[in-house]
Amino acid sequence: MDVSLNNKVAVITGGSRGIGEAIAEIFAQSGATVVLVSRKPENLVATAKRINESVGVKRVGWVAANVSDPMGLEQVISYCKSEYGFAHILVNGAAANPYYGSTVDIERSAVRKILEVNLEAVQMWTSGFWSAYWKDSTEHATCINIASIGGMIVEEGIGFYNVSKAGLIHLTRQLANELAPRVRVNSISPGLVRTEFARALWENWGDHLANSLPLGRIGEPSDISKVALFLACDLSGWMTGTNIVVDGGALVRSTSFS
Numbered sequence: 001m002d003v004s005l006n007n008k009v010a011v012i013t014g015g016s017r018g019i020g021e022a023i024a025e026i027f028a029q030s031g032a033t034v035v036l037v038s039r040k041p042e043n044l045v046a047t048a049k050r051i052n053e054s055v056g057v058k059r060v061g062w063v064a065a066n067v068s069d070p071m072g073l074e075q076v077i078s079y080c081k082s083e084y085g086f087a088h089i090l091v092n093g094a095a096a097n098p099y100y101g102s103t104v105d106i107e108r109s110a111v112r113k114i115l116e117v118n119l120e121a122v123q124m125w126t127s128g129f130w131s132a133y134w135k136d137s138t139e140h141a142t143c144i145n146i147a148s149i150g151g152m153i154v155e156e157g158i159g160f161y162n163v164s165k166a167g168l169i170h171l172t173r174q175l176a177n178e179l180a181p182r183v184r185v186n187s188i189s190p191g192l193v194r195t196e197f198a199r200a201l202w203e204n205w206g207d208h209l210a211n212s213l214p215l216g217r218i219g220e221p222s223d224i225s226k227v228a229l230f231l232a233c234d235l236s237g238w239m240t241g242t243n244i245v246v247d248g249g250a251l252v253r254s255t256s257f258s
């Protein structure tokens with residue numbers, strides 16, 4: 001059984017920081033060639049340089065693109081084709097949440113943005129990779145979607161973002177069915193992780209939340225990247241359509257009636 005990612009090419013959207021950066025790092029450490037995708041070139045350059053230096057060999061490249069732009073997808077597909085000829089792993093990690101408030105009051109523009117980045121782009125990128133690489137290949141490929149435990153519960157403030165993540169968990173199942181047996185499609189649902197994306201949550205309520213969690217701390221990006229590595233390699237070779245919760249026990253907290 002091969003638990004390394006030697007000779008694999010992985011594309012990671014949202015790869016310039018946070019959870020995507022941690023996944024890029026562990027994939028590169030495991031032998032993969034990695035292509036980071038996000039919008040700001042300066043962050044991509046810095047992250048690629050940092051990981052290449054830490055691995056000690058140039059394994060990480062990048063393409064600046066907005067995941068909701070079909071031209072960006074085409075650029076990434078062309079880049080992987082010309083540089084490596086194939087892409088075996090797609091991590092859909094980029095997400096947006098431009099709104100905090102009740103779901104009945106959300107503006108149309110925020111609804112569209114959330115669905116466009118968190119759901120439509122995942123379908124578009126998976127479909128693009130399927131057509132460009134996977135459909136006519138005998139090589140096995142895998143797709144990992146970063147969802148959220150928010151997609152499984154009801155919460156204040158981020159309700160519509162959570163709706164998009166619930167959709168992503170189901171999109172994962174649907175694609176797993178349609179793309180089998182060539183492509184395995186799974187999702188990871190993190191709880192609160194210490195990244196820029198969730199800064200307002202962990203800065204304001206991190207200690208309180210950590211104390212309420214069965215495992216006693218909020219998550220770090222490496223808690224998620226280790227599970228992404230498991231889903232990317234042969235250890236999970238008979239898994240598709242699953243949603244792995246990685247949340248320090250948030251979903252199994254006990255309810256107190258006192």
Ligand SMILES: NC(=O)c1ccc[n+]([C@@H]2O[C@H](COP(=O)([O-])OP(=O)(O)OC[C@H]3O[C@@H](n4cnc5c(N)ncnc54)[C@H](OP(=O)(O)O)[C@@H]3O)[C@@H](O)[C@H]2O)c1
Nearest residue numbers: 014016017018019038039040066067094095193195197198
């Ligand atoms: N942190 C948490 O507590 C938590 C919990 C559950 C789920 N998640 C999920 O985990 C994933 C990663 O989040 P994170 O916490 O690591 O966030 P983060 O640290 O803010 O990183 C987000 C990444 O996505 C990129 N990005 C954002 N919008 C993009 C777009 N339209 N096109 C291309 N790239 C885009 C960002 O770079 P640019 O800004 O340069 O584009 C950055 O690389 C997301 O799907 C999020 O929903 C996070």
